[in-house]
Amino acid sequence: MRTMETEVLVIGGGATGTGVIADLALRGFRCALVEKRDLAHGTTGRYHGLLHSGGRYAVKDPKAATECIEENVILRRIMPHCIEDTGGFFVVTPWDDDAFGDRFMQGCRDTAVPCEEISIAQMLREEPHLNPEISRCFRVPDGSADSFLATQSVAALAQAHGAQILHYYEVKHLIRQGDRVVGALCYDLVKDEEVAIQADLVVNAAGAWAGKIAHTAEVEVNVRAGKGTMIAASYRIVNTVVNRCKMPADGDIIVPVHTVSIIGTTDEAVPDPEHFAIEPWEVQLMMQEAAKIVPGWRDLRMLRCWGGVRPLYQETKVADTRDVTRAYTLLDHETRDGVAGFITITGGKWTTYRQMAQVTVDRVCEKLGTVRPCTTHETVVPNPFEQGHGRKHHNLGQRLADVEEKEAFGQLICECELATRAHVEHAIIQGEAKTIDDVRRDVRVGMGPCQGGFCTYRVAAIWHELKKPPIEETNVTLRDFLQERWKGLMPILWGPQLKQERLDELIYLSVLNADHLPGPRASRLGPAMYEPGTAWESEHAHV
Amino acid sequence: MNSMANDVLVIGAGLAGLTTAWQASRHGKGVRVIAKGWGATHWHAGCVDVLGYWPVDSETPATNPAATLPDLLAANPQHPYALVGLARLAAALGGLQHLCSDAGYPLVGSLDKNWRLPTAVGAARPTCLAPATMIAGDLDDDTPMLLVGFKQLPDFYAHLAADNLVQQGIPARHVVLDLPALAGRNFTTAVNLARFMQQSDFRAAVAQAVKPHLGKAARVGFPAVLGLEEATAVHQDLQVQLGRPVFEIPGLPPSVAGMRLHRILKAAIEKNGGQVHEGMEAIGFAADGGRVTAVHTETSGRPRQHRYEQIVLATGGILGGGIVTNHAGEVCEVVFNLPLRHPENRLEWFRRDFLDKQGHPIYRSGVSVNENFQPMDGRVLYQNLYAAGSTLAGFEAIRERSFDGVALATGYAVGNLVSN
Numbered sequence: 001m002r003t004m005e006t007e008v009l010v011i012g013g014g015a016t017g018t019g020v021i022a023d024l025a026l027r028g029f030r031c032a033l034v035e036k037r038d039l040a041h042g043t044t045g046r047y048h049g050l051l052h053s054g055g056r057y058a059v060k061d062p063k064a065a066t067e068c069i070e071e072n073v074i075l076r077r078i079m080p081h082c083i084e085d086t087g088g089f090f091v092v093t094p095w096d097d098d099a100f101g102d103r104f105m106q107g108c109r110d111t112a113v114p115c116e117e118i119s120i121a122q123m124l125r126e127e128p129h130l131n132p133e134i135s136r137c138f139r140v141p142d143g144s145a146d147s148f149l150a151t152q153s154v155a156a157l158a159q160a161h162g163a164q165i166l167h168y169y170e171v172k173h174l175i176r177q178g179d180r181v182v183g184a185l186c187y188d189l190v191k192d193e194e195v196a197i198q199a200d201l202v203v204n205a206a207g208a209w210a211g212k213i214a215h216t217a218e219v220e221v222n223v224r225a226g227k228g229t230m231i232a233a234s235y236r237i238v239n240t241v242v243n244r245c246k247m248p249a250d251g252d253i254i255v256p257v258h259t260v261s262i263i264g265t266t267d268e269a270v271p272d273p274e275h276f277a278i279e280p281w282e283v284q285l286m287m288q289e290a291a292k293i294v295p296g297w298r299d300l301r302m303l304r305c306w307g308g309v310r311p312l313y314q315e316t317k318v319a320d321t322r323d324v325t326r327a328y329t330l331l332d333h334e335t336r337d338g339v340a341g342f343i344t345i346t347g348g349k350w351t352t353y354r355q356m357a358q359v360t361v362d363r364v365c366e367k368l369g370t371v372r373p374c375t376t377h378e379t380v381v382p383n384p385f386e387q388g389h390g391r392k393h394h395n396l397g398q399r400l401a402d403v404e405e406k407e408a409f410g411q412l413i414c415e416c417e418l419a420t421r422a423h424v425e426h427a428i429i430q431g432e433a434k435t436i437d438d439v440r441r442d443v444r445v446g447m448g449p450c451q452g453g454f455c456t457y458r459v460a461a462i463w464h465e466l467k468k469p470p471i472e473e474t475n476v477t478l479r480d481f482l483q484e485r486w487k488g489l490m491p492i493l494w495g496p497q498l499k500q501e502r503l504d505e506l507i508y509l510s511v512l513n514a515d516h517l518p519g520p521r522a523s524r525l526g527p528a529m530y531e532p533g534t535a536w537e538s539e540h541a542h543v
Numbered sequence: 544m545n546s547m548a549n550d551v552l553v554i555g556a557g558l559a560g561l562t563t564a565w566q567a568s569r570h571g572k573g574v575r576v577i578a579k580g581w582g583a584t585h586w587h588a589g590c591v592d593v594l595g596y597w598p599v600d601s602e603t604p605a606t607n608p609a610a611t612l613p614d615l616l617a618a619n620p621q622h623p624y625a626l627v628g629l630a631r632l633a634a635a636l637g638g639l640q641h642l643c644s645d646a647g648y649p650l651v652g653s654l655d656k657n658w659r660l661p662t663a664v665g666a667a668r669p670t671c672l673a674p675a676t677m678i679a680g681d682l683d684d685d686t687p688m689l690l691v692g693f694k695q696l697p698d699f700y701a702h703l704a705a706d707n708l709v710q711q712g713i714p715a716r717h718v719v720l721d722l723p724a725l726a727g728r729n730f731t732t733a734v735n736l737a738r739f740m741q742q743s744d745f746r747a748a749v750a751q752a753v754k755p756h757l758g759k760a761a762r763v764g765f766p767a768v769l770g771l772e773e774a775t776a777v778h779q780d781l782q783v784q785l786g787r788p789v790f791e792i793p794g795l796p797p798s799v800a801g802m803r804l805h806r807i808l809k810a811a812i813e814k815n816g817g818q819v820h821e822g823m824e825a826i827g828f829a830a831d832g833g834r835v836t837a838v839h840t841e842t843s844g845r846p847r848q849h850r851y852e853q854i855v856l857a858t859g860g861i862l863g864g865g866i867v868t869n870h871a872g873e874v875c876e877v878v879f880n881l882p883l884r885h886p887e888n889r890l891e892w893f894r895r896d897f898l899d900k901q902g903h904p905i906y907r908s909g910v911s912v913n914e915n916f917q918p919m920d921g922r923v924l925y926q927n928l929y930a931a932g933s934t935l936a937g938f939e940a941i942r943e944r945s946f947d948g949v950a951l952a953t954g955y956a957v958g959n960l961v962s963n
Contacts, residue, residue, distance in 0.1 A: 280889065287870055298870050409729040410695055421697075454698075454795055457664065461700030471706040478664075479898065486897035493893065494868040502862040502906060503586060503796075505941050508898070511588050511793055513666035515898040516602070518710045529895060 002188075002195045006032040006164070008364060009184060009199035011171055011213055013037075014044035015147065015350050017205035018154040018165075019357030019376075025161035026379060027361060027372040032197065033155070033163065034186055036170035038438045040151040042273075043207050044350060045441060046308030048230050048264040049257040050241060051075065051083055051143035052351040055090055055115065056248055058107030059100075064327050064349075065111035071352050072141060074377050076393070078354075081383040082150035085393040086256055088142025088241035089123065090115075091134045093292050096246045101136045104245050108140070115140050127238050129294050142241040144257045146394065147350055148441040149383070152431070156384035168434055168525070169195065173216035174202060174342070181217050181333075181342035189524060190434050201367055203360060204344040208273035208309040214344060219337045223346055225273040226310040228265035229282040231492055234301040234449050236396065237261045237294050244293065251289025258396065259417065259448060260303060263290040273309040277531040278491045302492040303449065307530065313347040328356045330363060343367070385426060385442070413462070414455040416448020424459055428466050435525050436460065436481035451497075452485045453504040457512065472519030479515075480526035482508060487527045548573035551961050552838060552851035554825045554878060555865065557582020558950035559932025560857030561808035561819070562635070565642070566958025568815035575817065577840055577849065579824040581805065583863060583933075583946070588670070588793035589767060589800020590677070591636065591650065591951060595657065595669035595944025600900035604669035608948075609633075609655040621937040624945070626914055627952040629654075635955035636672060636948075646807045647775050649675045659683055661764065663699050663794040665707025665715075669944055674800055676769055676778040679762045679788035687714035689760035690792070691753055694721040695731035698795035699766035718756040722748055736768040737799045740777050750784035757785065767791040767800045774803055825858070825878045835925045838878070853927050853961040856881075856910070856918070857954065860933035860940075866908055874908050879928065881910050882920045884936040902942040909936030916957045931957040 010021045013035025024031040035041070050056075054068035076083055092101050101117070108115035116139050123130060123137040155165050168189040175183040175196065183198035204221075206213045211223040236256050244252035255262045263286045270276040283305060290297040313329040328348030333339040345360040358374045365372055386402075399418040403409060411421040427433050427442035436459050439445055445459055446452035460478040464471070482504075493501060508514045515521075551567045553560045556578030568574045594608040597615050605611040609629065616625045624632060633654050643650045652658060652672040659667040659682040667682045680688070688708070692701030701717035708715040724745055725731055739745045753763065763781075769791050770777030781789045793800055809819050826846060827839040835854045839846035856878060858865030868874050872889040885908035886892055892905035910918050916929045931953040933940060940946040 284870075302870070407729070410697075410731060413697060457795060458697055458700070460664075461703040464703050464706065465700075471710045474703070475664075475707070482897050490893050494870050494872070494889075498868050498905070499861055499864065502860075502941075505897075505906075506583070506586055506862060506946070507795060510592070510941050510944060510946060511586075511668075511795075511798075512662045512664045513668045514662075514664055515900075516604075517664060517666045517707055521896075521898065532895070533890060 002193065004032070004195060004197045006030050006197065006199050008201045008203060009034065009197055010203045010205055011184065012205035012207055012209070013039040013151070013155070013165070013167060014042050014205070014207050015151060015353035016207065016345055016348065016356055018151050018158065019353040020203055020205050020345065020360050021163045021165070022154045022158040023357040023361040023374060023376050024364065025158040025163040026375050027365070029364070031163045033158070033165050034169035034171060034184065034197070035167045036189070038167055038434070038441055039155055039165070040148050040441055042209070043308045043310065044147050044151055046306050047147060047228070047350060048253065048255045048262045049144045049147060050253065050255050051145045052349065053088055053140040053142045054111055054113040055088060055104070055108060055140040055142065056243060058111050058113050059103050060247060061327070062107065062111045065107070065113055067327065067352050067355060069111065069113045071355055072143070074354060075351070076143070078377070078379060079150055079153060079381040080393045081386070082146050082153060083393055084144045084395060086142065086144050086240050088140045088243060089127070090138040090140060090243045090245040091123070091130065091293065092136040092245045093131055094133045094135070095292055096244055098135055100246050101138065104138060113140060127240055127242070129237050129296070130242065131293060131295050136245065138245060142243070144241060144255050145350060146258070149385070152442060153381045153384055157379070157381050171213055171216070174213065176217050176339070179338055180340045200341065201364060202342050203364065204342065207346065208311040210311060210344055210346045217339060217342060219333050219339050219342065221331060221344055221346070222314050224312040224314060225270045226312045227268045227270045227276050227307050228310060229278050229286065229305065229307045230262050230264040231283065231286050231305045232260040232262050232303045233297065234303045235261060237297070237300060242293055251286045254290060254293055258444065263297070267310070270309065274528060275531055276307060276309070277533045278305055278307050279533045280491070283491050301449065301496045303451065303497065304488040305491040306488045311346050328352060330359055332363060334367070385423070413458045414445040414448065416450055417444040419443045419445045419455070421462065424462055425466060428463055436463065436477055437484045437527070446481065446485055450500060451489060451504065452481060453500065453507060456481050457507070475514070475517040475519035476521070476523045479521060480523055483522060484527040487529055491533065549851045550574065551853045551855065552577065552849050553855045553857055554578070554838065555582065555857035555859060555863065555932070556819060556821060557857065557859055557863055557932060558584055558804070558947055559954040560855070561805065561812065562639070562951050562954030563855050563857055563931055563958040564812045564817050564819070565808050566955055567962050568812050568817035570959070570962035572962050573816070574812065575849065575851070576812065576819040577823040577825060577838070578819070578821050579864065580821060582859065584801035584805040585798055586796040587798055587801050587946060588668070589674060589798050589804060590670040591639065591672035591947040592669070592944040593632070593636070593654065593671035593948035597943065599902065599939060599942040604657055604659065604667070606657055607655050608657060608671055615943070619937065623935045623938055623949045623953050626912065626916065627956050631956050632948065632952040635952045638955060639951060640672065642811055643807055646810070648803060648807060651675050651678050661704060661708060661792050663704055663766070663792055665704035667711065671948065674774070674803070676774055676791045677767070677800070678790065680764055680790035680792060682713060685713055686761035687716070687759050688762045688764055689753070689756060689758070690715060690717040690764040692717060692719040692766070693725060693731065693736065694719050695725040695728060696733070696736055696766060696768070698733060699792070704792065716756070716758070716760065718753065720749065720752045722752060724748060732797065733766060733768045733794060733799045734771070734797055734802070737771045740768055741770045741773050743780070746777065746780055746784070750781060753785060760787070762788040762790060764790050764792050767793045767798065771799060771802060772806070828879055830925060833925060834927050835879070853929065855957055855961065856928065856930040856934055857932045858934055860909055861906055863933055865934045868905070876910060876934070879918070881918045881924065883908050884911055900942065902939040906941070907937060907939055910934050911936050915960055916953065929957045929961060
């Protein structure tokens with residue numbers, strides 16, 4: 001067994017964990033982060049991509065709303081390349097209470113969320129696909145965020161300041177000596193070996209998995225997994241984030257992210273963050289609710305469906321997870337449970353990750369007996385993939401402009417998402433990709449309408465050329481990615497996308513015969529499939 | 544505009560539709576093909592796959608389709624091959640071979656043997672008839688090969704194919720050409736590379752660049768881009784210049800080899816006085832007294848009526864667009880709204896693995912027909928309507944590797960039926 005040693009060990013490579021390690025590194029701590037798959041593989045990479053203005057919580061959870069708008073301003077300043085300044089609307093549809101608009105306005109005023117009511121004519125000028133029956137519309141500074149890029153960028157910042165990022169390291173259990181956590185025993189999935197990491201302090205930032213991690217040190221942390229199901233449509237049907245103006249509920253937000261529009265979300269307590277189904281009623285409900293905001297949504301081409309699990313911390317049992325606070329929780333297990341060397345940061349949302357990291361590292365300083373001020377609110381996070389973009393927000397046309405400027409048309413590997421050979425090579429080498437799915441998170445290959453139909457073969461070939469693994473490894477890497485794409489297609493496969501998938505079958509089975517290549521059919525780095533769906537109806541679904 | 548009789552209207556210009564029209568026109572019928580666009584010829588490998596794997600979960604390919612087909616028919620008596628029968632299947636293959644030979648583009652093979660030909664990832668692909676331009680890739684022959692890629696062509700990677708072939712016991716090396724003629728182009732696809740290949744100076748540059756890498760290679764493999772209209776001449780010229788057999792390997796769509804078959808069939812139909820109209824989508828029909836009296840296509844201002852004696856539906860299945868589905872779980876045939884066999888419950892449409900050996904049940908959806916290929920719903924629905932190809936129910940073209948065989952054989956059978 002290998003052993004390693006560090007000052008602070010962070011568990012979890014989502015927004016929270018990478019935020020914590022960047023803050024630790026900037027404050028001069030020796031630190032390492034372990035993530036059981038790729039960065040942003042968990043909830044961070046599976047949310048709808050909203051940069052909250054705070055509007056969604058203005059009525060229901062004013063504290064969360066204020067946190068959101070404070071962080072919204074900071075994130076726009078420190079990581080503009082990860083954020084698209086879409087702006088946001090809250091709209092009152094015929095299914096909503098007109099009077100809620102006044103409560104909403106008041107809530108925004110009370111929480112300092114900038115908000116103005118605009119005319120329906122103005123709304124339709126900006127977003128002509130919105131339901132013309134909408135009666136009121138409020139503008140807020142929502143945005144859309146690329147959480148993959150943000151996580152990569154924050155991790156790269158941490159690495160630049162000396163932090164170690166260890167992905168595909170799964171924590172088997174924390175190592176306890178008496179009343180103290182002194183490290184973690186990890187399993188390196190790629191090298192198939194165990195690694196013991198000793199640390200003065202362990203920060204549990206494992207999100208929905210935080211309870212499982214704590215449990216291995218015999219500390220009970222009750223984190224409920226609240227599953228949210230989302231569907232991406234193959235168009236930017238809106239360029240503005242559109243929320244229903246009502247108390248947060250299922251299927252009430254459409255977020256434009258890169259080339260797609262995402263409808264979210266449901267909220268179902270699931271017993272296990274790893275094993276859950278995407279139920280047909282959830283898909284039906286999302287389709288139905290989206291059509292209330294954008295009539296005709298059901299005739300759009302759906303690209304993909306996925307579920308993410310919100311980490312919802314609770315000290316006592318609460319039946320409906322949406323009533324659990326979205327504000328984050330910091331647990332010092334020395335004072336709470338009498339177990340030293342161990343703290344847990346959980347809950348929260350992507351928009352507040354930086355603030356969560358700040359309070360966590362403040363506590364780390366306290367535990368380790370040192371005073372070091374936080375600087376993340378004023379430290380610009382560089383884009384690890386591009387230089388020289390300055391401090392501009394991301395915009396949809398940027399990639400096309402880059403391709404045109406470099407005349408890199410001939411090097412397009414993924415035409416759907418305009419990813420070039422240079423992008424893919426960077427993700428494989430500098431990004432240390434372990435799977436093609438890791439390449440996807442870095443450069444978006446396989447995320448467009450053909451869902452990997454053309455680029456999977458190309459990326460596998462480039463992969464094989466650069467990494468020179470045994471050929472069976474490349475073959476299984478290719479098959480793993482085909483399966484990974486299939487995972488998110490099954491629940492929404494009808495219409496043109498079903499036809500597309502048959503073409504992808506024709507290519508990979510019939511033209512290439514990739515199912516009869518040497519090597520295993522699937523690897524341990526392949527996707528964990530959703531459980532089979534069962535229920536067409538739910539008490540939540542007013543279908 | 545048309546001096547010929549309005550005998551047969553074929554809807555769909557894939558392999559099934561074109562074969563139907565070719566046969567009917569060969570028998571002197573007045574034939575028109577209307578199609579929304581091109582068929583799967585442009586996506587597939589440009590070979591005729593008859594039966595590659597049976598049972599479909601078999602790890603090893605069927606070596607002799609003629610010997611294996613009776614097992615398939617015993618297990619699945621509803622299979623389109625059961626309606627065609629082995630004799631008509633063999634006749635269809637022979638007929639297409641004759642046609643292609645006459646066009647100077649021979650298809651090599653017979654029903655009692657499957658070739659094993661290399662794919663663009665280096666797997667062995669079972670197929671029954673392959674163009675002569677592909678035959679030297681035969682993997683039952685283990686002589687060394689050199690595979691040639693083009694730096695500017697993103698749809699074929701010689702190194703990946705070579706490494707997989709080596710793993711399977713075939714000595715294979717690769718070289719990637721970076722030719723000045725292709726440098727600086729915005730896009731290089733198989734189709735425009737095929738057109739370059741028809742230029743003798745480009746071919747000479749290719750041969751010149753390949754020669755230093757030949758070494759002990761007894762044969763040389765290229766992506767399937769060796770010419771479009773002049774494939775045989777391009778292929779032969781490269782063999783002469785390189786002094787050894789040359790073969791093509793199909794890559795990602797568009798399929799140049801498939802386009803050649805499409806061209807040959809279309810030319811045969813037109814030579815026989817038939818017409819092929821692409822960009823003419825059937826959007827509806829009229830019927831009277833158990834007969835289809837007209838098929839409507841969309842034009843500006845009003846639907847256009849096509850009144851023919853016999854109508855053949857060859858619009859394909861889910862892949863071809865002849866069968867469409869929606870979010871409500873409905874499965875519909877697009878022109879005549881024919882009743883379909885399909886899984887009732889959307890939860891049963893798919894299996895867990897993309898590469899599932901049995902395939903996904905939804906893709907078996909199709910039209911039920913009687914022994915005369917007339918759509919049935921307990922009874923014949925329209926006396927003058929027939930269906931051919933992937934519109935038919937009850938088979939898994941991709942898992943069986945029977946895609947082209949079923950299209951060809953059913954198209955051939957229907958083309959003859961409507962001529963009698």
